[in-house]
Amino acid sequence: MKDLLQIRGLSPEQIESILSRAGEYFDVVTAGGKPFPKLKDRSVITLFYENSTRTRASFESAAKYLGAEVVNLSVSASSVQKGESLKDTALTLDAMCPDVIVMRHAQSGAPHRLAGWVKAHVVNGGDGLHAHPTQALLDMFTAQRHFGSLNGRTAAIIGDIEHSRVARSNIYAMTLLGMKVKLFGPSTLMPSDMSGMPCTVCSSMREALEGADIVMALRIQLERMKGGLFPSAGEYNKYFGLNKDVMKYANDGAIIMHPGPVNRGVELSHDVLDDPVCIKDIQVTGGLSVRMALLDMLIGGEL
């Protein structure tokens, strides 16, 4: 496999092999051991057209922990603002012979275009509303650490599905690992036709949460209120936010996940935010391990 652009199209075996390698790195990293010289003399470019703190830091750390050289390019610091086209940028970067280009872009499909132009491996660090495959992998990694096998379990994804690349990637990742996926959110933030994806759209929070082992809350962008997609943060929290009361519908031992950053008191109420049931912080360490595994295996031709 040359590029990781989306989860759709991967096999369960490919996902399991990445998660398994990530597990090895996770154990060593959390035990305090860091440098793995596996990618010494290799280079990784992060090309981010959208702001990001955690994803970019996670990729950069992952590459550095493996001994690779990392060059970070962001839109404000490069010639992209001078009107240079994506293609020009791609060809210039490729001429520097990087092994991997990690790209984030506000337009769905941008990494797919990049992948067609460059010899380097392309990893999608999030494209528009379309896909965020490494986020889904780290979510599955985290869930597996918690539950063991995910086969036969149920996930509920709650919130702004329409604008969520995290949801679109997780629906596939969860299904490939044998999970059932249910969705719930304001109808204005639900795609008009979900029939192409392996999931069920629910008509109430209760219906979505019943039987769920994993409840994933998506970040809501508060500026969407201006477009009339929902009336207020308070109303959102009351009817679409997660709190201890609604979590009673979910299975005993269910966990809450959130791709972060959380709008406190909106998607997640305070009573669940700092509860052990909410495992958003473990997700960050998992992300590092997953990205180390991915870079290692992609460059090593193991995928």
Add this chain to the structure above:
Amino acid sequence: MLVINNATVKGRQVNILIEGDRVVSVGKRTRSAKGDVVIDASGLTALPGFIDMHVHLREPGFEYKEDIASGTAAAVRGGFTAVACMPNTRPVVDTPYLVKYILMRAKEADNCRVYPIAAITKGEEGQQLSEMKKLKDAGAVAFSDDGVPVSDSRMMRNALLYAASFSLPVIEHCEDKSLAEGGVVNEGKNSNLLGLPGISRASEDAEIARNIVLAEVYGVPVHLAHVSTRGGMQLIREAKARGVKVTCETCPHYMALTDDEILGFNTMAKVNPPLREEEDRQAVIAAIADGTADCIVTDHAPHSKEDKDNGMYDSPNGISGIETSYAVSYTTLVEGGYISQERLSELMTYNPAEILGVECGRIEKGGLADITLVDNSAEFTVDPSEFASKGKNTPFAGKKYKGVIEYTIVGGKVKYARKEEI
């Protein structure tokens, strides 16, 4: 004299004699004399030359995409003897001298007839009516702000009333911009799969409804451009049944393709209105078959390779469609068993001519000798590199269709011959 021997016309084998720009006889007898140009049309069907009342020739202003010479060369290669070109050039065709410029350039190119369409509003800005009567006197055959709708309903009312007073059609691009905002493909299953912002059918249908209401309340005609939705066709069908003076057109891509073509982020399939879903495609065919749709147009929208190499968001809308229009329409509709060859001529020749108020080819004594000879049995694979158009942008590339254009005759003169023996 131009003599066409052994052509099939309405199921009969005939010889067609042409003198000047007129058909002088259609019959069994061969009467070719020395010095005549003779076409052996054995195995070919003779049809009245096609009229595409919705093309973008891009000149002036966007000659890197297409110009009048290349666009009309593409037209005759596609079997078209006349085209009506949209005014969204740079500058916008909203003054008489630009209408005359287009006519002059068309004459120089000397391929097919070109009928300029002028803007409804100055600069297509929707603020002030263009000088419609002056534009008509300069040679404009219709008005349209195509590419954008006339969003202000009062402005549209005025445009319809004013244009109707001197019998020129108004062609409206139906799109509610507030509903379409930000969208790049059809809103539906595939926009969700690709995470692309969608354009709702409601955007098109709402504007179709508004235009029908204006036409109905004021009793004036309106022609609706490139209808792509099931709901839109139903609104038009019902309006026609009530006697509203509404006519409409649809395009080969709406009858033959769905938004499955966008999968893989294929900008060649990015067009406005967007390719819809199978139920819409079926509804478009049904509307063509039952007379709801009056015309097939291409919305020929040539773009450069660089333009279309800009991703789904930034690439311009449009398909370079004039060289595949007949084959796609013939294969889908006639071979598909939905309509007859005669009905296809209504859609591609007679009805556009009537709406524009121009003469069209007729294969009968005294008829205008605008004639297209096609080989309906020949199948070919669409190869954009063979296009005469500068625009190679087509989602039909690699697809197979029947119906090869062999000769295009405009005003009694052969303007295109596939084998170039004439």
